[in-house]
Amino acid sequence: MTTKLSVKVVPGTSINKISGWLGDSLKIRVRAQPEKGKANKAALELLAKELDLPVKNLSISSGHASSNKIVEIMGITNAELSAIF
Numbered sequence: 001m002t003t004k005l006s007v008k009v010v011p012g013t014s015i016n017k018i019s020g021w022l023g024d025s026l027k028i029r030v031r032a033q034p035e036k037g038k039a040n041k042a043a044l045e046l047l048a049k050e051l052d053l054p055v056k057n058l059s060i061s062s063g064h065a066s067s068n069k070i071v072e073i074m075g076i077t078n079a080e081l082s083a084i085f
Contacts (some may be wrong), residue, residue, distance in 0.1 A: 006069075011033055012032075021085070037064075051073065053075055
């Protein structure tokens with residue numbers, strides 16, 4: 001089972017934090033800068049920790065160079081994802 005999640009990543013903030021929903025996207029703040037994939041990696045690590053899943057279960061399917069991304073998550077259903085966030 002694979003679930004898709006729309007996220008908005010805000011790099012260069014003072015803290016790593018999931019800030020809640022911004023429309024249909026989950027807003028994720030990360031300290032890492034948007035260079036060489038550092039912010040993407042930090043966002044996936046934070047999301048994996050919140051979902052109690054290994055990072056290898058998450059991948060960015062679109063939006064690698066954009067703040068708006070689609071993350072594919074293996075091992076969780078839409079219903080389980082909705083219950084967490």
